[in-house]
Amino acid sequence: MTSETLSSFRFEVEALSQGARAGTLHTPRGVVRTPCFMPVGTKGTVKAVSPERLRAIGAQIVLANTYHLALRPGSEVVAELGGLHRFMGWEGPILTDSGGFQVFSLKGTATIRDEGVVFRSVYDGSTHTFTPERAMLEQQRLGADLVMCFDECPPGGSTREAVATAVRRTQAWARRCRDAHLLAESRGHDGPQMLFGIVQGGTHLDLRRESADGLLELDFPGYAIGGLSVGEERVAMLDTTEATAAMLPPERPRYFMGIGDPAGLLEVIERGIDMFDCVLPTRVARMGTAFVPGGRLNLRNAEHARSGEPLESGCPCQACTTFSRGALRHFVMQKEILGLQLLTEHNLVHVFRLVEGARDAIIRGRFAEFKRAFGSLGEPGSAQ
Amino acid sequence: MTSETLSSFRFEVEALSQGARAGTLHTPRGVVRTPCFMPVGTKGTVKAVSPERLRAIGAQIVLANTYHLALRPGSEVVAELGGLHRFMGWEGPILTDSGGFQVFSLKGTATIRDEGVVFRSVYDGSTHTFTPERAMLEQQRLGADLVMCFDECPPGGSTREAVATAVRRTQAWARRCRDAHLLAESRGHDGPQMLFGIVQGGTHLDLRRESADGLLELDFPGYAIGGLSVGEERVAMLDTTEATAAMLPPERPRYFMGIGDPAGLLEVIERGIDMFDCVLPTRVARMGTAFVPGGRLNLRNAEHARSGEPLESGCPCQACTTFSRGALRHFVMQKEILGLQLLTEHNLVHVFRLVEGARDAIIRGRFAEFKRAFGSLGEPGSAQ
Secondary structure, eight states: OOOHHHHHEEEEEEEETTEEEEEEEEEETTEESSSEEHHHHHHHHOTOOOOHHHHHTOOOOEEOHHHHHHTOOHHHHHHTTTTHHHHOOOOOEEEEEOOHHHHHHTTTOOOOOOOOOEETTTTTTEEEEEEEEEEHHHHHTOOSEEOOOOOOOOTTOOOOHHHHHHHHHHHHHHHHHHHHHHHHHHOOOOOOOOEEEOOTTTHHHHHHHHHHHHHHHHHSSSEEOOOHHHSOOHHHHHHHHHHHHHHHHHOOOOEEEEEOOHHHHHHHHHOOOOOOOOOOOHHHHHHEEEEETTTTEEEEGGGGOOOSOOTTTTTTHHHHOOOOOHHHHHHHTOOHHHHHHHHHHHHHHHHHHHHHHHHHHHHTHHHHHHHHHTTTTOOOOOOO | OOOHHHHEEEEEEEEEEEEEEEEEEETEEEEEEEEEOOOBBBBOOOOOOOOHHHHHHTOEEEEOOOOHHTTTHHHHHHHTTTOOOHHTOOOOOOOOOOOOHHHHHHOOOEEOOOOOOOEOTTTTTOOEOOOOOHHHHHHHTTSEEEEEOOOOOTTTTTOOHHHHHHHHHHHHHHHHHHHHHHHHHOOOOOOOOOEEEOOTTOOHHHHHHHHHHHHHHHOOOOEEEOOOOSSOHHHHHHHHHHHHHHHOTTTTTTTSOOOOHHHHHHHHHHHOOOEEEHHHHHHEEEEEEEEEEEEEEEETGGGGGTTTTTTTOOOOOOOHHHHHHHHHHHHHHOOOHHHHHHHHHHHHHHHHHHHHHHHHHTTTOOOOHHHHHTTOOTTOOOOO
């Protein structure tokens, strides 16, 4: 890390309540209070929500996907148009992933070698190569504030051998990413970036340990836990999260990649996670499903057609303060864009409020009570 | 008209500049400064724009379609959920059409008799009957502020005989609509409604005269000009508009049904029209086309991919103040919902600003200069 980066980014843990942490991540584009849910703006927009609305509903930081933006419109185009913040109309902090997850998970045509990955574009089938150096270059051109190492994320159900190979490759790539990052910083690119290492290892704790130890040697300012939420049992996922978090330095932020269901968020917060992202809240919204206390509500159900009730009583979002369930159902059934907008905003507000509540509770030293009160409302998926 | 209605609705012409008028329509839910473009919220929402955003960009009144709302979710459901304003989340004035236009134009399966129209639903093919009385009942249940008589709108290219038949039927139906309206008012329904008569007659001025004279006998507080913009030559459309407007009482508002292209709006304003609606600005937006000075800009064109320019310089809308053409093109090409939102807001703002500019010019007695300055920017469709 150069001194420039160290002074631009700073993470402070402010409170602990059992395993849960409340902190603040300082970035050149503003602070992020943690724990923090990061909405996903895959192609440069959180689907159905304008940046103005994102600000209004309390988003602190937005995630964007390097894979998609590198292919469409291309990171050079984004750079030419003033960088990702200008492109997205979002002045706050942005995190880009490395493209690795999509390279491996989309279309399944990737060829993985130690040098990098050859894959076919989902857009036009054209062949591309992503290497650690290329992933860093793409992210530098995009210009996000938080950037990720290029890692190998093995699919759920992989053999231990495949996971071990991914751990070793991820470690070698992390070193190359760090070197490319330092080289770019020394040359003085447009803005400082905070580079996260990604711990792999599936649910094998010895492999997680090997991965974490290797990354710690490279001294990243933040660490992500990857390769979970890929189909493993939830208990194994949570046990792995807890054990892996304990392997990471307490003074650095911890980012769990890919969790967004309310119950799951509280579980990983309890296990010392500071940041998380997922398309789930916004994706289920576009299918007509709303997060409500106690679970999920499917507005396609006919029972809501004549309901004058708000979606979630006490929720300050537009959907809940302005519309009845009956009207929202009508918009959903008629595939009106307004329905997508309103439900997406609602689900994000629901998650933001939950995570802010957790943060408050941590600061008051009462996270366990907060989590218990949530749990008594039932498991997700159980409502209506 | 009962005294209640007369006191609730009032129209004042404030200025004349050549044929163009500036006025104010007072309604129980606020004033409408005219000339005024009314965005179309077909199924209870202006597609891709929330009511909060509609207010922010200066919409004064919104139109909704009785045909669609009567079939989905049903006017009884809307009434049960608190009426159309509550249902749509729009507290300002609303105008509903009578359902007539859709009954005749959708699917082409309508059977017209003097009693009313039997038609098949576009939703499920089920058979329904709309009569003048039923159209009024549907609109009473919805509860819009401005409501329309059920009329017969013959398709473009109809014979003179067919148009003459439509004029006579429209007149008979207008009487039945007025009677149903007065009966409902005398019984005291939820709120006062201002009922507009609709002048038919195609481009036959003698039939327009017959239609206008008949409606004037019924003394409607407002008059619409229907049956234009259905494929006739623009010169014939404008000549008919001018002649028909002159047949209507100057102290009543005049509503041209179905025009929304910038050049056309100025032409009908010049001919004494106060209100107009059309899906055009919002529909072309969803196809990637933006109104700009001098015509239209198709963001799908590759030339915009690397353009850092705003869509329209000086436009205060979100799309223009926050995004480059390149970013907007990316959202359009990727079918991102944000692209639909931004272009729809832009086209509405473009039309609102044009019509507000016309109003200003009328008040200053300089409409001709205003229209000439607009004309020098070229005809719509000529840009890019």
